[in-house]
Amino acid sequence: MRFLLDDEQREFARTLDALLSASDTPRAARAWAAGDHAPGLALWSRLAEAGVFALAVPEAYEGLGPLPVELAVAFTELGRHAVPGPLVETVAAAALLHRLGDDGAASAWLPRVAAGKATVSLGVPALTGPYALDADVADAVLVVEDDTLRLADSAGPVQPSADPARRLARPLGGIVFARGPAVAAATAYAAEVAALATAAQSLGLGRALLDRTVAYVGQRTQFGVPVGSFQAVKHRLADTLIALEFARPLLYAAALALAEHGTAPREIAAAKVTAGEAAHAAARTALQLHGAVGYTEELDLSLWIRKARPLRDAWGTPAVCRARVLAP
Amino acid sequence: MDLDFSPADDAFRAEARAWLADRVPPTPLPSLETAKGFAAHRAWEAELAADRWSVVSWPEEYGGRGSSVLRWLIFEEEYYAAGAPGRVSQNGINLLAPTLFEHGTEEQRARILPPMASGEVIWAQAWSEPESGSDLASLRSTAARTDGGWLLSGQKTWSSRAAFADRAFGLFRSDPGADRPHRGLTYLMFPLDAEGVTVRPVGRLDGKPAFAELFLDEVFVPDEDVIGAPGDGWRVAMSTAGNERGLTLRSPGRFSAAAERLAALWRERADPSDTAVRDRVADAVIGARAYRLFTYANASRLAAGDSLGAESSLNKVFWSELDIALHETALDLLGPYGELSDEAAEAPAHGGWAEGHTFSLAGPIYAGTNEIQRDIIAERLLGLPKGRR
Structure with missing residues (x-):
């Protein structure tokens, strides 16, 4: 047993962190929110070059995967930098198309996903409601209802989310692409991949909220001392760290289980609810400890704060996850 | 990255499981907080020791198996899953022994460790004093130099197991003129039946004498029972506080087993439509799993040559809060039976939930209160500025 990321996995995380730190992701997120997708899509290409999307695509279709642990590592960094776009949906759709076993569809889409040349959204009304993230901009929008997979041909008007960088829209029309038990099975797998990637995003998001807040309370002075020297402040941040650090091993264990067994619903649900709740609590703490300035959208922190709750609920609400953990 | 056990680890697990299946008493022993x-x-400690199960991670010469931290974790998982008795020797094994391994002499280890491993000598800790709890370095009990040793005087309190234990260990002020409070302290061991020692058992919340006050009046301790150098006691006591001890104070196996039992209780008793209680059961199951995995990661770090520091404070807060939440949920599931004391003849699970609940309530207090742990986390792991406590 060596339950630690290896050197290569750590290096991959550092590379992505450096790439994203140099990419002004807050600007890309704000532009994305305003409907200007160009900076976000440029970032998408750089992430593809770094190999992020190839992790979800098998070698037979010009990818490197599926590599769930590396995917978790990558999505932690994407969450840390609040990268906009249908990132989770694209890797989940890739998982779906691969698992479906339809070589034509897989050949048509997976190499493009791996190369960063296609953004894909995915709607599963049982989990996502009637919406698909960024359905207005994605190159393809897949919708699965029961055992029917549809390729939507348009999207309804964008419904603003609590997180302005998440643009929700109803996929409309389209043709039935596949139907039957294979669709249901492939979708269940895709939903696991989506939940794992979302959990990873939450973990990174929570860590960024913690780091920014620690930096802020270290320099903000009141009563002549840094507010971070007050116990009430320290203890809240200590609890934030505890919650995030105990979510991390659940995430990696879930990724390992998915890699080994091809399905890991309970492990992923445990990671999802724990990371999602930890990041949500981190956002509340970040807001409270920044005080009034944290309540403004001008501060980039708002991009992280507003994403925490939608990520907590996306691809499996806490209640759904907790029920799954105890499912027989 | 993997979570795989080697065939040798699996064989070790199987051996432990078989031994426990054969030996664990079918009904729980009476509470270890009673005479x-x-x-x-x-007697159970002696039975464990006879087959080298009491201290698996110690070197063989002291009664152990020289096992890795991972094997110890495996043993603990099996131990608690089997419903085996609480460990009456845990203060010695978890707190004193690591200090002896790091700072003791060869003579001390040879003299003290084997009878600790067999339960022949059971140790109590003597840290706190009436005026010195979290601020331990302010302690006032003294060790005065005398011919061939030291004379201990003063009062210790909340001394776990001291009502029935044989010996105790703790810190004493040997140099009252030292410039800082945590200088001039000496780490000493002493018998609880020595002349000048008065033990006054103190009932814990449920009335059982789980700890005691110790009144010391010029109790003679020979030089051979000083650990480390006189005056260096603070460093000796603290140097092992963060490392393996942080990992081993409460093993994940204890909580994994309790969470399994909680889930079984929930399946047996709960109203399926009560999602509020279902969520709490799920959180306990998830928390126990998280603690187990977190500990595997730490064991992997130790095996890779890393050391653990203030990270053990994360552990302590996490498991102590998990333990309370888990037992509170169990009592809720028991409905009207949740009120029964562990001594009630009709208490569910032979009183195990009630006893576990009482025990859990002390978790956020002992071994450094959770408030102190959060200060450590904030200052040492997050780098926040020191402030007034």
């Missing part, structure tokens, strides 16, 4: 229960638990 009768203490004696029964002492």
Whole structure:
């Protein structure tokens, strides 16, 4: 047993962190929110070059995967930098198309996903409601209802989310692409991949909220001392760290289980609810400890704060996850 | 990255499981916080030791198996899953022994460790004083130099197991003129039946004498029972506080087993439409799993040559809060039976939930209160500025 990321996995995380730190992701997120997708899509290409999307695509279709642990590592960094776009949906759709076993569809889409040349959204009304993230901009929008997979041909008007960088829209029309038990099975797998990637995003998001807040309370002075020297402040941040650090091993264990067994619903649900709740609590703490300035959208922190709750609920609400953990 | 056990680890697990299946008493022993229960638990320690299960991670020469931290974790998982008795020797094994391994002499290890491993000598800790709890370095009990040793005087309190234990260890002020409070302290061991020692058992919340006050009046301790250098006691006591001890104070196996039992209780008793209680059961199951995995990661770090520091404070807060939440949920599931004391003849699970609940309530207090742990986390792991406590 060596339950630690290896050197290569750590290096991959550092590379992505450096790439994203140099990419002004807050600007890309704000532009994305305003409907200007160009900076976000440029970032998408750089992430593809770094190999992020190839992790979800098998070698037979010009990818490197599926590599769930590396995917978790990558999505932690994407969450840390609040990268906009249908990132989770694209890797989940890739998982779906691969698992479906339809070589034509897989050949048509997976190499493009791996190369960063296609953004894909995915709607599963049982989990996502009637919406698909960024359905207005994605190159393809897949919708699965029961055992029917549809390729939507348009999207309804964008419904603003609590997180302005998440643009929700109803996929409309389209043709039935596949139907039957294979669709249901492939979708269940895709939903696991989506939940794992979302959990990873939450973990990174929570860590960024913690780091920014620690930096802020270290320099903000009141009563002549840094507010971070007050116990009430320290203890809240200590609890934030505890919650995030105990979510991390659940995430990696879930990724390992998915890699080994091809399905890991309970492990992923445990990671999802724990990371999602930890990041949500981190956002509340970040807001409270920044005080009034944290309540403004001008501060980039708002991009992280507003994403925490939608990520907590996306691809499996806490209640759904907790029920799954105890499912027989 | 993997979570795989080697065939040798699996064989070790199977051996432990088979031994426990054969030997664990079918009904729980009486509470170890009673005279009768203490004696029964002492006998159980001897049974464990006879087959080298009491201290698996110690070197063989002291009664162990020289096992890795990972094997110890495996043993603990099996131990608690089997419903085996609480460990009456845990203060010695978890707190004193690591200090002896790091700072003791060869003579001390050879003299003290084997009878600790067998339960022949059971140790109590003597840290806190009436005026010195979290601020331990302010302690006032003294060690005065005398011919061939030291004379201990003063008062210690909340001394776990001291009502029935044989010996105790703790810190004493040997140099009252030292410039800082945590200088001039000496780490000493002393017998609880020595002349000048008065033990006054103190009932914990449920009335059982789980700890005691110790009144010391010029108790003679020979030089051979000083650990480390006189005056260096603070460093000796603290140097092992963060490392393996942080990992081993409460093993994940204890919580994994309790969470399994909680989930079984929930399946057996809960109203399926009560999602509020279902969510709490799920959180306990998830928390126990998280603690187990977190500990595997730490064991992997130790095996890779890393050391653990203030990270053990994360552990302590996490498991102590998990333990309370888990037992509160169990009592809720028991409905009207949740009120029954562990001594009630009709208490569910032979009183195990009630006893576990009482025990859990002390978790956020002992071994450094959770408030102190959060200060450590904030200052040492997050780098926040020191402030007034």
